[in-house]
Amino acid sequence: MKFDLDGILNSKRLAISRALSFVENADNLDMELTDALFQHLGQAYRIGVTGPPGAGKSSLVDRIIEFWRKLDKRVAVISVDPTSPFTGGAILGDRVRMGRHYADKDVFIRSMATRGSHGGLAMRAQDAADIFDAAGYDVIIYETVGVGQVELDVAQAADSTLVVLVPESGDDIQAMKAGLMEIADLFIINKADRQGSNQALAQIQSMLEMRHPEHGIWAPRVAKTSALQAEGISELMDALQAHQHFLETQGIIRKNFKDRMSVKIRAQIEEQVMRKFWTAEKLEKLESTLAFHDSKNLSPGRIVQILLKS
Amino acid sequence: MKFDLDGILNSKRLAISRALSFVENADNLDMELTDALFQHLGQAYRIGVTGPPGAGKSSLVDRIIEFWRKLDKRVAVISVDPTSPFTGGAILGDRVRMGRHYADKDVFIRSMATRGSHGGLAMRAQDAADIFDAAGYDVIIYETVGVGQVELDVAQAADSTLVVLVPESGDDIQAMKAGLMEIADLFIINKADRQGSNQALAQIQSMLEMRHPEHGIWAPRVAKTSALQAEGISELMDALQAHQHFLETQGIIRKNFKDRMSVKIRAQIEEQVMRKFWTAEKLEKLESTLAFHDSKNLSPGRIVQILLKS
Numbered sequence A, B: 001m002k003f004d005l006d007g008i009l010n011s012k013r014l015a016i017s018r019a020l021s022f023v024e025n026a027d028n029l030d031m032e033l034t035d036a037l038f039q040h041l042g043q044a045y046r047i048g049v050t051g052p053p054g055a056g057k058s059s060l061v062d063r064i065i066e067f068w069r070k071l072d073k074r075v076a077v078i079s080v081d082p083t084s085p086f087t088g089g090a091i092l093g094d095r096v097r098m099g100r101h102y103a104d105k106d107v108f109i110r111s112m113a114t115r116g117s118h119g120g121l122a123m124r125a126q127d128a129a130d131i132f133d134a135a136g137y138d139v140i141i142y143e144t145v146g147v148g149q150v151e152l153d154v155a156q157a158a159d160s161t162l163v164v165l166v167p168e169s170g171d172d173i174q175a176m177k178a179g180l181m182e183i184a185d186l187f188i189i190n191k192a193d194r195q196g197s198n199q200a201l202a203q204i205q206s207m208l209e210m211r212h213p214e215h216g217i218w219a220p221r222v223a224k225t226s227a228l229q230a231e232g233i234s235e236l237m238d239a240l241q242a243h244q245h246f247l248e249t250q251g252i253i254r255k256n257f258k259d260r261m262s263v264k265i266r267a268q269i270e271e272q273v274m275r276k277f278w279t280a281e282k283l284e285k286l287e288s289t290l291a292f293h294d295s296k297n298l299s300p301g302r303i304v305q306i307l308l309k310s
Helices: A005-009 A013-025 A031-040 A057-070 A093-097 A118-134 A149-157 A167-183 A197-209 A233-249 A252-277 A280-295 A300-309 B005-009 B013-025 B031-040 B057-070 B093-097 B118-134 B149-157 B167-183 B197-209 B233-249 B252-277 B280-295 B300-309
Strands: A045-050 A075-081 A107-113 A139-144 A160-165 A186-189 A221-224 B045-050 B075-081 B107-113 B139-144 B160-165 B186-189 B221-224
Touching: A005 A013, A005 A031, A005 A118, A013 A031, A013 A107, A013 A118, A031 A118, A031 A252, A031 B300, A045 A057, A045 A149, A057 A075, A057 A139, A057 A160, A057 A233, A075 A118, A107 A118, A118 A139, A118 A149, A118 A252, A139 A149, A160 A167, A160 A233, A167 A197, A186 A197, A186 A233, A197 A221, A221 A233, A233 A252, A252 B252, A252 B280, A252 B300, A280 A300, A280 B252, A300 B031, A300 B252, B005 B013, B005 B031, B005 B118, B013 B031, B013 B107, B013 B118, B031 B118, B031 B252, B045 B057, B045 B149, B057 B075, B057 B139, B057 B160, B057 B233, B075 B118, B107 B118, B118 B139, B118 B149, B118 B252, B139 B149, B160 B167, B160 B233, B167 B197, B186 B197, B186 B233, B197 B221, B221 B233, B233 B252, B280 B300
Parallel strands: A045 A139, A045 A160, A075 A107, A075 A139, A160 A186, A186 A221, B045 B139, B045 B160, B075 B107, B075 B139, B160 B186, B186 B221
Antiparallel strands: none
16 A cells, blocks of 8 residues: 555544655656545645745744644645755755744644656645645645746645745846736735835835736735744734635635646646557657667657657 | 748848747747757757846856857857746846847847746747757857756756855755755856855855765866956856866767757657647546536546546
8 A cells, every 4th residue: 555545534644744755756646645535635725835045934934834723723834845856855944944833743844855847746746735635734835945937836736825025025026026926815025124125015016006906806915024023924814814715705715626636637647648658669769760860861850750650 | 931940040130039939939849940950950058047036147147148259159148037827928137137238249138938838948948049059159048047947947958057146045055955956067156245155155165075076977166256346257167168178078968969859859749649639529528527526426536547548
C-alpha cells in the first residue's frame, strides 16, 4: 500500500507525512490517492501566500496560523520552494520561522520541492492539500516565493491569494503589476512600520481603482500589517474572511473544486496517452533521427512527421 | 506568410519584430518557423541573467551590451516577464533602463510575456532567440525576474546563466540556495559599493567550496560589480568569457543546441498527439461525466478510464 487511507482520515501525522512524501516523490501523476480521497474533500479553505523574498511571508503566516488556532481551526502549511530541477532539494528556513507552532498537534507545516515538471507542481501542491483536506484540516496555506509561473500555478490551486509586499516594493509593484493584479485577492503591505508604507498603499489603491469592479467579481483589498509586532492582523483577517464569505455565497469554492478535478483528469489522461505513445522503439527513432539531423538533411518538422507516422 | 525569412536573415528590424510577435502570440507550437530557421542557427552565444527584483539586472545588462558593442558584436535582449495568465500583458520598465542602446541598430531589446502555458514559455523564448540567431546577432541575453520555475526554464535555454544578487541578499542566498546553485554559472554581487558585499561574496564562495569540482564540470565563479558606477565590469566579462571558452572547448554549446531541438520535437509531437486525442466528442464527454461526478458515483480515476476507452 502506497498510503494509509484510514490513517489520513483519522489525521494521524505519520500517515499524512508518508502520503505527502509519496506525492512529492511520485514520478507520475497517480489517480489512486485522488480516488481514495475524493469523497472526503471540499471542506478546507485553501489560501495562497506569495510575494518577494524578504517580505516577511513566514512571519505573516505565523500570525495567520495564530489567528485561526484561537478559533480552534486546524491549519496546514505547504511551503512550495523553488528548487533545483536536478537534485530536488527543499528549503528548511521557513520551518524555523514558524517554529513555535511545531509543537501544536493541530498545525502541520511541510516544505515541498517544486521539482522538474511544471504541471507536476500544481498537481502535487493540490494533492498535498487534498491530503490535509481529507485529514480534516480547516485551513490550508500554500506559501510560495516570488511572483512567477509557480505562483500563478499555486494561485489557481488556492481559493484566496494574498500577495505580500513591503513599503520598499514600489519598483516591484510597477514591474509585477500585470501578474500581481490578476492573482491577488488581497494585497498586504507588511513591515508597515517602515518608511513609505502609506505611499505603497496609495500606489496599490490607485492600481486597483483603475479596474472597474463588476457585480459578482471580487474587488481586491489592501491591508497594512507588521507581522513581527502583530499589528494589523485583525484587519487582514477581516478582509480575508470577507473574501472567503464572497467565495462561498457565489458558489466559487465548489466551482474551483470541480475545475481542479477537471485539470487533474485531463493531465492524467494526457500522461497516459503520451506514455503509451513513447515506446522504446519511438524513443530510439528520435535519437537516431536527431543524430542523422547533424547532416542537416532532416528538418525538425520532418522528424516530427516521421515519428508521428511510425 | 506568417514571417519573412529573407527579412530575418538580412536582419531587417521589421521582419524580426513581426516574427517575434508571431512567436509570442502563437496559440500552438509551430515547426514552420523552426524549420525555416534551423539551417541558419548555432552561431549565437545565449546568456541568461536572473535574480530578485531590484538587484539591478537591467543596469548590468546595459553594461554587458556596452562591453560587447565595443567589440563590435551585435546584441539582442529578450526580457522574459512574469505576466498575467489572462491578459498576457508585458512590462516596459526594462526597456527604459536600457534606453540608451535603443538608437543602436545593432542592439535589439524586446520584452516577452510568459503567457499561460509553461512548456510554452521555454519554447517561445527559444524561438525568439533562434530568430535573433538566424538574423546574425552574436549575443542573445535572456533577462528574467526572480528565481522560480521560469528562470529554470530560461537557464536551460541559455548557454551561460548569470545570477545577480545584492549585498543584502543574504537571506535570499540561504533561501534560494538549492535552485541558485544549480543554475548559476556565474554569481554577481551587484551594487557592491553597499555595505555587506564582502560578506555576501564570502557566503557564496563558501557555498561553492562545498561542491567538489570534477574534471569537465564548470566551477561557478563570483564577481562583484557596481553597474551604475561601471565598476567590476571587465572582471565580470573575463569570467563570462572564460565560461564561454569552457563551453566551446567541451563541445557543450553544440550539445545544448541538439538537446533544445530534441525538447522542441518532443513537445511538438506531444501537442499533435493530444490535439488529435481531444475530439469535440471527448471534451463533451469529460464535461458530462464531470457533471455526473457531482453525484460522487464516479471517481476521477474512473472518468480517466472512460475517456481513454472512448
